[in-house]
Amino acid sequence: MSMLLELTGIEAAYGKLKALHGVSFSVAQAEIVALLGANGAGKSTTLRVISGLMKASAGNVVFNGKPIANLRPDLILKLGIAHCPEERHVWPEMTVEENLRLGGYTCSSKTELEQRLEKVVQPFARLRERYRQLAGTLSGGEQQMLAIARALMSSPRLLLLDEPSLGLAPRITQELLDIFRQLRDGGMTIVLVEQNVHNALSVASRAYVFETGRVVAEDTAKSLLGNPDLLRAYLGG
Amino acid sequence: MDFLLQLLANGLVNGTFYALSALGLTLIFGLMRVVNFAHGELYMVGGLIGWALTELVGANFFLALLIVVIATGAAGYLIDRWLIERVRNQGAESGILLTIGISIFLTNTALLIVGTVPHKVLSPFANKPLFLGPVVLTQSRLSIVAICAVLMLAVHLLIKHTTLGRAMRATVQDAMAASLVGIRTERIHGFTFALGTALASAAGALLGSIYVTQPTIGGLVSLKAFVVVILGGLGSFAGAIIGGLVLGVAEALWGGYFATGYVDAIGFALVIVMLLVRPYGLFSVKSERA
Ligand SMILES: Nc1ncnc2c1ncn2[C@@H]1O[C@H](COP(=O)(O)OP(=O)(O)OP(=O)(O)O)[C@@H](O)[C@H]1O
Ligand SMILES: [Mg+2]
Numbered sequence: 001m002s003m004l005l006e007l008t009g010i011e012a013a014y015g016k017l018k019a020l021h022g023v024s025f026s027v028a029q030a031e032i033v034a035l036l037g038a039n040g041a042g043k044s045t046t047l048r049v050i051s052g053l054m055k056a057s058a059g060n061v062v063f064n065g066k067p068i069a070n071l072r073p074d075l076i077l078k079l080g081i082a083h084c085p086e087e088r089h090v091w092p093e094m095t096v097e098e099n100l101r102l103g104g105y106t107c108s109s110k111t112e113l114e115q116r117l118e119k120v121v122q123p124f125a126r127l128r129e130r131y132r133q134l135a136g137t138l139s140g141g142e143q144q145m146l147a148i149a150r151a152l153m154s155s156p157r158l159l160l161l162d163e164p165s166l167g168l169a170p171r172i173t174q175e176l177l178d179i180f181r182q183l184r185d186g187g188m189t190i191v192l193v194e195q196n197v198h199n200a201l202s203v204a205s206r207a208y209v210f211e212t213g214r215v216v217a218e219d220t221a222k223s224l225l226g227n228p229d230l231l232r233a234y235l236g237g
Numbered sequence: 238m239d240f241l242l243q244l245l246a247n248g249l250v251n252g253t254f255y256a257l258s259a260l261g262l263t264l265i266f267g268l269m270r271v272v273n274f275a276h277g278e279l280y281m282v283g284g285l286i287g288w289a290l291t292e293l294v295g296a297n298f299f300l301a302l303l304i305v306v307i308a309t310g311a312a313g314y315l316i317d318r319w320l321i322e323r324v325r326n327q328g329a330e331s332g333i334l335l336t337i338g339i340s341i342f343l344t345n346t347a348l349l350i351v352g353t354v355p356h357k358v359l360s361p362f363a364n365k366p367l368f369l370g371p372v373v374l375t376q377s378r379l380s381i382v383a384i385c386a387v388l389m390l391a392v393h394l395l396i397k398h399t400t401l402g403r404a405m406r407a408t409v410q411d412a413m414a415a416s417l418v419g420i421r422t423e424r425i426h427g428f429t430f431a432l433g434t435a436l437a438s439a440a441g442a443l444l445g446s447i448y449v450t451q452p453t454i455g456g457l458v459s460l461k462a463f464v465v466v467i468l469g470g471l472g473s474f475a476g477a478i479i480g481g482l483v484l485g486v487a488e489a490l491w492g493g494y495f496a497t498g499y500v501d502a503i504g505f506a507l508v509i510v511m512l513l514v515r516p517y518g519l520f521s522v523k524s525e526r527a
Contacts, residue, residue, distance in 0.1 A: 053416060074419035082417075089414040091407050102407050105400070106419040154418065 003062075004029045004189050005050070005158055010059035010069075012049050019045040021213040022059065027158070032180060032190040034200035034221070036235060037210030043193040044086050046210075047160045050191075051083035052076040063158070078106050082156035086163050086193075088147040092136025096127055099135050099146055103153025120152045123179045141172040148176070158189045165199055177203050197235055201225050209234045239371040244493040245486060246372045250382055252485025254444055256478045257385040258458060259465035260392065261436035267472030268396075268409045268429045271321060272329060274336040276437050277459030278343035283309055283438025284358060284450030285347060291359035298360045298446070305442045306435045313434025317427040325426070340455060347452035360446035381443050388439060392432070393474060405429050464504035468511055470518025479519055483507070 003026040012020040020042050027033045035043045048054040050061055052073035061069040068076055090099050100120065104113045121128045124145045130138065135146055144164055151159060161180075165173040173196075180190055180203050194200035201207060201221040209217040217234055224231055262276040273279075283305045290301035316339065324331035362377035396402035407415045408425045415422050441450060441458075465484055469476025484504050492500045511518065 051417065053413065072421075073416045074421055077417070077419040085413065085417060089411050089417075091410040091414060093410055094403070094406060098403055098406075102400075102403055102415075102418050102420070104418075105404065150418065 002029075003027060004031075004064055005191070006060075006062045007046070007050070008060045008062075010046065010049055010061065011057045012045055012054055013057055014045075019213055020049070020056075023210075023213070023215055024059075025208045025215055025218065027189055027191055029189055030184055030187050031206070032184050032192055032204045034204035034207040035191060035193045035210060036197055036200060036207050038235065040212075041210035042213040043210050044162055045213075047083055047085075047162055047191070047193060050076075050160060051081055053083070074106065077154055077156075080155075080157035081160065082151040082154045082158070083160040084147050084151040084162065084164065086166070088140075088143045090135040090138070090143050090146050090150070092134065094135055095132050096135055096138070096146055097131045099150050100127075100153055103150035104155075106154060116153055116155055120149045123182065124149050141168050144168060144172075144176070148179075152183075156188070158191070159183070160191045160193075162193045163195060164192070165194065165196060173199060197231060198225075240493065242370075243372050244489045246369075246374060248486030248489030249482060250374060250378050250485070251489065252482035253382045253385050254440075254447070254481075255461060255465050255484050256481025257389060257436070258440045258444065259462040259469075259477045259481055260389065260474070261433040261440070262459075262462045263466045263469070263472055263474065263477040264392070264396075264436065265430060265433035266466070267474070268405050269321075269426060269433075270329075270409065271332045271336070271430070273433065274333055274459065275340040275343060275455075276336075276433075276462055277455035277457065278340040278347075279309065279313075279434050279437035280441035280444075280458045281347060281450060281452060281455045282343060283441030284445030284454075285351060285356065285441075285452070286438070287358040287442030287445050288356040288450060289351075292356065298358070301358070302439060302442050305438050309438035310431040310435035313431040314427040316434070317430035318423070321430060322423065322426070340459075344452055344455055351452060353451060353453070355449035355451040356445075357449050358442055358445035362446070378447060381447060384443060385440075388436070389478065392436065395432075396474065401425075401428065461504065464508050466518070467508050468518060470520040473518065473520040476518050476520035483519075 006026040008024045010020050010023040011018065023042065023046055035046065037043055045054065049056045052071055056069050059069065060067055063079060063081060066079065068079060100117055101113065104116055107113050107116065126142055127145055127149060130142065135143060138146060148164060164176055177199060180192065184190060192200055192204060201224055204221045206218065206220050207224055208215050258280060261279070262273055265271050265273045286305050286308065287301050290296040290304060291298055320335060321332065324335050360377060362380040365376045366373050367376050367379060396405065404415065404420045404425050408420060408422045412422050465480040466477055468483055469480025484507065487507060488500050488503050491503045
């Protein structure tokens with residue numbers, strides 16, 4: 001199986017503080033891979049390196065056969081990687097529609113943009129009802145949906161999702177997980193960072209476990225789910 | 238009654254001028270969080286370039302205005318990329334010190350080049366009186382008011398309804414999210430400062446045909462602009478327009494019914510009252526803010 005995304009030996013630091021000590025993993029086309037691990041393990045930092053928000057001080061990121069480490073974020077986005085960050089980061093003083101349209105900022109064709117808009121809001125009926133509402137006035141769940149829809153507006157091949165279910169009601173979380181499955185069935189590749197291990201493993205095919213800036217384990221979702229002792233050992237939960 | 242109408246008309250005309258003069262200041266704050274203490278000096282530069290082009294070169298007024306906008310816009314872009322970029326996200330103080338430095342540089346460079354003599358931009362509009370019912374206004378003032386209105390509308394449309402405008406608002410509200418949708422935020426900052434600079438200098442060139450321009454007026458212009466934006470709410474577009482009109486009308490009424498000598502104090506009285514009763518200004522609408 002040829003890999004769509006491949007990280008090898010990624011190191012990264014915030015100032016002097018090293019957050020990643022050689023992270024390696026890979027993701028195949030149309031696969032959902034979960035990144036698990038305790039707070040501060042380096043999951044978000046890894047996503048930031050992939051999307052170009054942060055520089056890697058060592059290591060390689062290869063996407064679709066191309067080395068992309070340390071490219072500018074807009075170029076990485078254009079190659080087909082969208083990053084939906086922790087804590088949503090919607091633009092609070094802009095409408096839902098403006099947030100979505102800006103998600104397609106790199107799309108130069110107007111008709112294409114309208115088509116994407118139409119397609120992207122399909123699974124998020126609530127967003128369509130709130131087109132003219134300011135994003136800052138949306139509920140947490142709606143803001144999360146907006147953040148995901150905005151990321152999808154760039155029409156990515158690979159979607160990086162950082163704790164999309166954080167603070168959401170279980171019902172909304174299940175709704176989101178269903179949407180992730182649909183996206184995967186449509187050919188999308190997803191890297192999912194999650195605190196809730198069971199939710200993550202219910203959609204992912206494989207998982208990597210992070211600990212203090214390193215990948216310490218890799219396994220299929222099935223075998224992790226069938227082995228609670230192993231999970232507890234890695235994740236303390 | 239006619240006297241009151243005349244005062245109101247004068248006040249609204251001056252108020253429009255104040256509004257345009259303050260727009261660049263409020264935009265740069267609203268879209269970049271930079272308090273631009275060089276605002277008045279950028280206005281002054283626009284006025285002096287306008288004077289040099291129309292008086293010395295003999296250029297057409299509108300051509301001169303276009304050149305002022307393009308030249309100072311480009312300069313504003315470079316100022317942002319070379320200077321402001323270095324102090325971005327380092328707190329308000331460094332930005333304030335930097336722009337104060339720029340203001341001192343601009344004033345003294347202008348003094349070196351043109352000296353202290355006041356100059357006027359040549360406009361095609363006559364100083365002929367126009368009678369609108371009981372109210373008299375000059376043709377030149379009315380024409381400049383019309384141009385101001387067009388400029389303000391154009392800037393409003395740019396910010397609200399174009400992709401560039403959306404990118405500017407997105408960048409100030411959440412720069413990381415802006416990077417993640419492919420917006421090159423450093424360029425957007427440059428364009429925003431260019432827009433604010435071009436607006437300040439366009440105001441200088443336009444109003445330089447009504448009032449005089451000289452290298453040392455920057456401080457006064459900044460002062461009035463700060464009065465306007467504090468009245469309207471720093472960072473608010475609508476606030477700058479309302480604040481300008483309020484100041485213009487208040488000054489006209491005060492000057493007409495009381496003492497002309499204290500007209501400039503009116504603005505400060507209004508600001509003090511405003512800071513006491515509504516410290517965020519008339520418009521704490523956060524349309525342009527994070
Ligand atoms: N902006 C920052 N500045 C300095 N250090 C940071 C910053 N962001 C993260 N770190 C540090 O980098 C390390 C990895 O953090 P990271 O956010 O990648 O962890 P995480 O696995 O996403 O954790 P969480 O589950 O809490 O989101 C931590 O030690 C953290 O303190
Ligand atoms: Mg994180």
